Amino acid sequence: MPDANAERRPAGELEASVLAALWAAQGPLTPAEVQHTLPAGLARTTVTTILSRLHEKGAVARTRSGRGYAYTPTEDSPGLTARRMHTELEKLEKEEDRSTVLARFVSQLSDHDERLLRELLEGDSS
Amino acid sequence: MIYAVWLPFLLPLIAVPAARRIAEALAPRPAAWLLTATTVALALCSTAALALLVVAGALLLPPVAAIGDLIKPLAGGNVLLTGLAAGAAAALLCFGATVLVRTVRRQTAELCEARRLMGRPKAGDLSVLRDGRPDAYALPGRPGRIVVTTGMLQALEPVEREALFAHERAHLSGRHHLFLACAELAALCHPTLRSLRPSIGYALERWADESAADAVGDRSVAARAIGRAALAARSAPSPRPSAALAAAAGPVPRRVAALLDRRPAAARSRGRTVRGFAVVLLACLALSAGAAVEAGTDLHRSVETAQGESDN
Numbered sequence: 001m002p003d004a005n006a007e008r009r010p011a012g013e014l015e016a017s018v019l020a021a022l023w024a025a026q027g028p029l030t031p032a033e034v035q036h037t038l039p040a041g042l043a044r045t046t047v048t049t050i051l052s053r054l055h056e057k058g059a060v061a062r063t064r065s066g067r068g069y070a071y072t073p074t075e076d077s078p079g080l081t082a083r084r085m086h087t088e089l090e091k092l093e094k095e096e097d098r099s100t101v102l103a104r105f106v107s108q109l110s111d112h113d114e115r116l117l118r119e120l121l122e123g124d125s126s
Numbered sequence: 127m128i129y130a131v132w133l134p135f136l137l138p139l140i141a142v143p144a145a146r147r148i149a150e151a152l153a154p155r156p157a158a159w160l161l162t163a164t165t166v167a168l169a170l171c172s173t174a175a176l177a178l179l180v181v182a183g184a185l186l187l188p189p190v191a192a193i194g195d196l197i198k199p200l201a202g203g204n205v206l207l208t209g210l211a212a213g214a215a216a217a218l219l220c221f222g223a224t225v226l227v228r229t230v231r232r233q234t235a236e237l238c239e240a241r242r243l244m245g246r247p248k249a250g251d252l253s254v255l256r257d258g259r260p261d262a263y264a265l266p267g268r269p270g271r272i273v274v275t276t277g278m279l280q281a282l283e284p285v286e287r288e289a290l291f292a293h294e295r296a297h298l299s300g301r302h303h304l305f306l307a308c309a310e311l312a313a314l315c316h317p318t319l320r321s322l323r324p325s326i327g328y329a330l331e332r333w334a335d336e337s338a339a340d341a342v343g344d345r346s347v348a349a350r351a352i353g354r355a356a357l358a359a360r361s362a363p364s365p366r367p368s369a370a371l372a373a374a375a376g377p378v379p380r381r382v383a384a385l386l387d388r389r390p391a392a393a394r395s396r397g398r399t400v401r402g403f404a405v406v407l408l409a410c411l412a413l414s415a416g417a418a419v420e421a422g423t424d425l426h427r428s429v430e431t432a433q434g435e436s437d438n
Binding site for chain 2: 009011013014015016017018019020021023024037038039054057058059073074075077079080081082083085088093101103104105106107108109113114117118120121123
């Protein structure tokens with residue numbers, strides 16, 4: 001069911017969501033499959049438009065699939081893994097007591113944190 | 127020099143715990159502002175006090191006194207004590223300035239290097255790293271971008287990915303890295319202010335969490351996104367240097383609990399206590415700034431006296 005609010009989101013955010021769906025998938029996705037995995041109810045035509053825009057920018061590759069195309073993501077920075085990125089960045093700061101302006105989504109968990117977190121999430125779903 | 131000059135060094139000892147207690151009772155956004163403003167204000171006052179000590183001591187030296195047109199020595203105070211304090215203050219200021227410059231350069235270099243490595247994002251504001259370990263962060267700049275690993279994208283449900291993106295976009299649009307930089311630089315000015323860094327970091331994460339909950343329209347989705355991301359990151363071997371971990375509940379369970387609104391009742395401070403701490407904090411800030419100004423005025427007066435101007 002297309003949702004009018006979803007259509008009004010900035011184009012960049014929609015592109016990010018579509019690309020994320022392709023990266024999270026195990027193989028190539030057709031526009032219909034992408035639309036199906038996206039939480040915000042986007043119209044099929046919108047998804048198709050975003051996919052062709054991503055293809056023009058070189059963010060995705062496409063192969064013929066039936067009457068349309070199936071899409072796979074292409075790498076932004078080939079060969080660059082998070083590990084390498086961190087090693088490169090760590091070369092910059094040898095000092096202990098370091099902090100960074102790169103705000104991480106989640107910090108590390110202790111054993112105690114892990115137990116607590118599982119309890120919280122289980123309590124929420126029940 | 128009068129005693130006022132020492133106050134800005136001592137008051138953070140009271141102001142910092144008070145600010146933390148108030149922040150616990152505030153919404154994340156005002157909490158982040160309050161903590162950052164407090165740490166910056168206290169850092170400025172103690173730095174100003176150090177500078178005043180240096181000036182007072184420097185005026186004891188004949189060449190400096192000559193430059194200042196002093197025709198008689200500065201009145202009041204013990205010469206030896208003033209000299210010693212000035213020497214120590216000058217050493218601290220030099221050390222602080224060196225570390226400050228190094229920190230600013232390191233953080234700028236880190237950001238530039240991260241941006242250079244990532245290249246330009248091709249899809250909106252999203253850069254994806256092919257890496258099985260779940261990780262995600264906001265990379266500030268113009269325009270800011272979200273860096274996320276394939277491991278993180280695969281660990282989350284579609285709607286949880288939206289929560290993650292909304293969280294990182296809140297960091298970027300709120301320019302949270304500037305708050306973190308202020309916290310970091312202020313901590314270099316006074317050791318007590320170091321303990322405010324994690325509090326500011328936590329308030330910023332909570333601020334972004336609330337924005338994410340608003341964006342997806344469901345607090346428990348945002349809570350699940352954070353919880354699953356943290357658990358997934360834990361099960362994968364970590365590329366990060368493991369920082370010292372506190373035995374008490376770390377920030378992630380507290381963030382999830384706050385979104386699910388299941389904090390223990392004891393964690394909710396009562397209004398009257400918070401107002402009490404607010405009065406203490408305001409008094410400390412006013413006293414700190416007032417003391418720095420008073421010490422400055424006092425020094426100015428004694429310089430004028432020593433220049434031979436009448437002090438009637």
